[in-house]
Amino acid sequence: MLKRLSLKNLRRIIAAVYLALFTFIFIDFSENFSSGFINGLLYLQFTPSLLKFLKVGGLIATGFIVVLLLTLLFGRAYCSFLCPLGILQDIMARLRAKRPRYKYLKPRNIVRYAILTIVVVLTIAGSLFMLYLLDPYSIAGRIFSDFVRPAYYGVNNFFVMILGFFNSYAFHHVDFKPIPWQGMAITGAVVAVIGFMAWKWGRLYCNSICPVGAFLSLISRYSLFRLKIDEKSCIACNRCVRDCKAGCISLKDKSIDFSRCVACYNCMDSCREGSISYQLAFGRKSSDVPVETDPTRRSFVTTFAGMLIGLAAMGWADKLFAQRRIRNRGVNQGPQVSAAGSKPNRRSAPITPPGSYNHDDYRNTCTACHLCVTACPSHVLQPSFNELGIFSMLQPHMDFRSGFCNYECTKCSEVCPTGAIRLLDLETKKRTQIGKVVFHRGNCIVRVDRTECGACSEHCPTKAVQMVPWQGLLIPEVNPEICIGCGACEHACPTEPYKAIYVNGNPVHQVAKMHESIGNRPKESELDDFPF
Amino acid sequence: MKRRDFLKKGLGAGLMAGALLKVGGVGSVAKGSPAASDSAFDLVAVMGGEPVPMFDKAIAAMGGLGRFVKKGQSVLVKPNIGWDTAPELGGNTNPRLVAHIVKQCLRVGAKEVYVFDNTCDNWSRCYANSGIEDAVKGAGGKVVPANTENYFKPVSIPNGKRLKEAKVHELVLSCDVFINVPILKHHSSTKVTISMKNLMGIVWDRRYWHKNDLHQCIADFVTWRKPDLNVVDAYRVITRNGPRGVSQADVVMKKSLLMSTDIVAADAAAAKIFGVEPCEVPHIKIAHEMGVGNMNLDELNIERIRM
Incomplete structure (x- = not known):
């Protein structure tokens, strides 16, 4: 029995495939997908594309224009076909034991457009905090990178363990570097709120909070083709209303509020009379439901104000705790073998990845989707807590406790969809100075314990850290001019709790000088016989 | 319902795959200790050839690889894959040499040949860009991860002075050779990194070594386990800016290879080729004094081969 593929089923297939791929690029640890594939997959993601367009420009950043055109033609198809958070909400709603029965919801225009306005104003003013807290792409990214990824690692490690019993090394174990719990808590809270809303009211988030949904709704009001109910054939059976997760179908006047319609096409499938279809709008304004005040929106506003105050309080509290932790660290470690590493360091500035050019630009362009956190093979890119400032929380920074920036790698700059980390060719990356090395002699093993170490110099790819003779031993000497700030020295330095060598971030990235020993020809040996 | 079915099928397939692997081969429990001594030479030094022919000359002088690898044994070949650099930079062991050794082990009847290193740079990139991963796979060996602590098992080092315990890769414990x-x-x-220093790639916590008298720890560790054979690649030698090297200008073509069952002797000879006296390298001196091996080359029976 051949049936024509309905728009609803087409939507489901595309959404399922898209979400599956999207999920995988956000949890993958083996570089299974090329950067080109990732760029292609995220090409149509609205917020990153728009930011990249404003920041970098170029063909690769035109995805949002395609989305705008699509919306102008057929409405908010993005929300149902491509928005990862939208698809996740649909899945959430389907997890209910009973099929959800939706009702017509009043529009919450004041709330959604107020939030959109705040987000736009703050973004223009230079803070992306509200945007990335609410942007559906970025939230979905964080869900997968911060929550699903550790679970995926766990499953992988379990199977690796099982395979280990059979002496197979076909797959490998992988460590998860812990993410600051404050960030996890925020993402967790957002997920809980959105999940609950989706469970209870379908796409309420998309039509009352989501800034992308609100922005696209401004366009879908004037879409060329809109879903309409044929008043003559409609028998007011209420099936479409029951299936409309956007709650935008009103049977009272047999109208569809197309500004809130997420183009899921459930209504078309549920209508047995075939009364719902795309109609050319011819610029006729759709009968907008008059704006009514709504008691719930006040509670939304309070919720958000509360969230912001809570965040600030949390930041303050953690700072306090962090200071206490650090103060205690040197004392509570039990018997200390060595005094090396007991003197505190003060990092003058945080470190952002090569390709981010300067800290302000980075903070104003990164939506904390954590794709780079997933993609970084060295796991040096980690979500920040307050390293970049409390209102940059969750934006990734270079965490040299977790790892260091691999000299021959440009992965983060290849995958970043917003232009916060811009594409660097390898040679440029190798000269990009994201910070400068500082040697803290008083913490050094060689100085304090008088034994050889040299882990810093060993790991340094540019030899900005050299070992020089000192009292019969070799001690580090730094040349910040040729340092690129990759953090290899800091990561390798064995002293605890403070390192004897560390990197101060460059708020504006610079170009490192070249080491004098550069050449592409090896020397011939002067040995013509065995020296023994 | 569909989700459940999928899970069932997935689990079933997983178990099947596991079962097949079990049929494929379980590591032998019984360990045969490799044959030692019986060669006329304590050390074989070759100069002037390409890595692979130099290895062939050296192993022939040592009495053939069959002396070390018996039929059905599992073999661990441990190169230096510490850095994400290309073979021309000399940061890692020559991939052709590693692959050749793997192939020869299999030829004399090794059941399995494993290759790994606990790298300094990102491990998967080191494996790939050193050329060793492809070369070893092509030769029929198995490239094994060593990227997390899970692969490392604790051992105690009773004869160590500063290093009393370490976590060692499980394959070092399970392989016969x-x-x-x-x-x-x-x-x-x-100063130099050769055979003894290379063993830092089979342990997990290197920071402890750096913190507790590096040279002593390097020597201490060898008291726990000496490799059955040391093959020193001295073909492309980084003579400054090591151990990673900045560019090819740091490399000198020494075109040599050293082979010995005595890890201290191998390092002493290699140090001479590099241009330092063995006694000037503290861990060679300490290991000699601890009786791990002999660094006095004039006391050894050395076969010198020019190619």
């Missing part, structure tokens, strides 16, 4: 294939290089802190 251990062939150490370092590359000779300048090293910013230990």
